[in-house]
Amino acid sequence: MIIPKLAFRNMLGAGAKTWLNAVVLSMAFVAIIWGQGLYIGMDAEVSRAMIEAEYGGGQYWVEGYDPFDPFTIQDAHRPLTGPLRALGEKGQATPFLIVQGTIYPGGRIVPVLLKGIDPGQKLLSIPSSVLKAADNELPALIGARMSATSGLKKGDTVTVRWRDAKGTFDAKDLLIVEVMRTTVQSIDNGQIWLPLQILQEMAGMPSEATIVVTEKNYGPAVLIPGWTFKNLDYLLADIKSVVQAKTIGSSILYSILLFLAMLAIFNTQLLSIWRRRKEIGTMMALGFSRGKVIRLFTLEGALNGVLAALVGAVYGIPLLAYTATHGLGLPADQIDSFGIAISEKLYPTYSGALVIGTTILVFSITTIVSFMPTRKIAKLKPTDALRGKLT
Amino acid sequence: MENSILIKTVDLTKVYPMGGQSITALDSVSLTFRKGEFAGLVGPSGSGKTTLLNILGSLDTPTKGSAEVLGEKVETLSHKKAAALRNRHIGFIFQTFNLLPVYTAYENVEFPLLLLGLPPAARKKAVMDALDWVHLADRAKSRPNQLSGGQCQRVAIARAVVKKPSLVLADEPTANLDAENSHHILHTMEDINRELRSTFIFATHDEKVIGHLRRKIVLVDGKVAKDEVIKAA
Secondary structure (H helix, E strand, O other), X not given: OHHHHHHHHHHHHOOHHHHHHHHHHHHHHHHHHHHHHHHHHHHHHHHHHHHHHHHOOOEEEEOOOOOXXXXXXXXXXXXXXXXXXXHHHOOOEEEEEEEEEEEOHHHOOEEEEEEEEOOOOOOOOOOHHHHOOOOOOOEEEEEHHHHHHHOOOOOOEEEEEEXXXXXXXXXXXXXXXXXXXXXXXXXXXXXXXXXXXXXXXXXXXXXXXXXXXEOOOOOOOOOOOOEEEEOHHHHOHHHHHHHHHHHHHHHHHHHHHHHXXXXXXXXXXXXXXXXXXXXXXXXXXXXXXXXXXXXXXXXXXXXXXXXXXXHHHHHHHHHHHHHHHHOEEOOXXXXXXXXXXXXXXXXXXXXXXXXXXXXXXXXXXXHHHHHHHHHHHHHOOHHHHHOOOOO | OOOOEEEXXXXXXXXXXXOOEEEEEEEEEEEEEEOOOEXXXXXXXOOOHHHHHHHHOXXXXXXXXXXXXXXXXXXXXXXXXXXXXXXXHEEEEOOOOOOOOOOOHHXXXXXXXXXXXXXXXXXXXXXXXXXXXXXXXXXXXXXXXXXXXXXXHHHHHHHHHOOOOOEEEEEXXXXXXXXXXXXXXXXXXXXXXXXXXXXEEEEEOOXXXXXXXXXXXXXXXXXXXXXXXXXXO
């Protein structure tokens, strides 16, 4: 126990230098936890929003349907039969029909996806109940982004043109009954939501759908001929890749911060060994072996990590707790630039694994960085050290 | 045991390489020291006093010859065993005090006892006794930068003798002190030598120290020029 005791005394005895190192290292510590927590929170938030608004517990897709290939959409429809119909009747799934169309707002031609949704569905957060049709009206729901790009507002009427299952073009006026605000861009941009049954009639695809969204925690998926089940791992893969890419980007920033802190510790250690070489000689004269001196200096440096954790806890815990409960506001006009469904407030998520993992990382790096300069001591002669020489 | 041999050197030689040449710091030095001696290695700068003291303290090894200290052959000791020998049996006093700057006087004196693994109560008694010997018990909580040069050297003496070592090696202990402090410290060391029966060996060219020695060994160019008992114990 003597070495920890002496290391602790020496560390505190070093005064301002110790505190400076601890403060710099604590900033890296807090920044890592905060940054990682932010992206974990972002991942959770985006996944939750996507699940609630679009993915549910997974989706059955008509075979051949590819949301990224518009040429597949024309033939991507199939009657709801057997198990899918049963799921719908039990309220465990809701179907979408997707048809390509064109609208003409203000004399412009805007290609859109017409998406039919059951106005009575409760599985997704899309406010589909507004689509309960009044007589002689084609009610339509659009998102705020679609509203901004098309110039359409609630109460506006616009002509929509589409091609039915037999290849015949038809057109009709639709009434924007609601403009929804959503963080999920993939149910908003370039899309118009219509009552499912009306779209089925318009497209000549009675009782047909393109995708069927299941309820949350749905499973196990059943094999249905003509349909392919896409689970959440598949559906959220792109989002997770985007979040991961952003995490890597931020990792570079806090790696630089950590590197600077380590540089400060390395420099302090190197200077400390140089400045304290006479002290090292004295310790050796008093009976310290070289190994013990190395352990003492390494531990002194490593204790910077412990002190940094304590210093970081003093201001980091309130800061992290505040951001976790109150969220971190993002500029409303820049949210879409993230390319994923994040809300105007991000709530970081800090797990025990994150805190423990970061602590182990910082302690390990600090110990290694503290040990490296002490290797000089291994070659040091006590007589040289006492004379103030560093051989 | 009173007059038992504590140290025996036989043809002790130390050669330092320097540039392309070699410097002989010690040249076939053969000496013995007995328990309780108060002896001094005397001579001008470069005569080999500190080199001999370092070898006797197992801080250095000879190039040739043998140095047996407390039954251990210094030239064959591993670093670890040499450290253990110093820790258990040897106390050092340096010209520049060499107190550990961030520790208080108490902690400096306690340091060798921590290495010995003494329990806290025994440590505390030994430290306070040692500080009492050097009349600094009231400055136990002071750091070296709060003490005068004489007080620092007294703390260093307390640190050297706190474990009641068999051998105390003092390298120019009065070189940085005024006459009054030098005499005070030398009297303190004489008292401790009488009380503990530790062997004290000085490296010095200070006449004040030489005046207190009971045995004087004059070194010239690394050789023993004279070895005389000048005072009875």
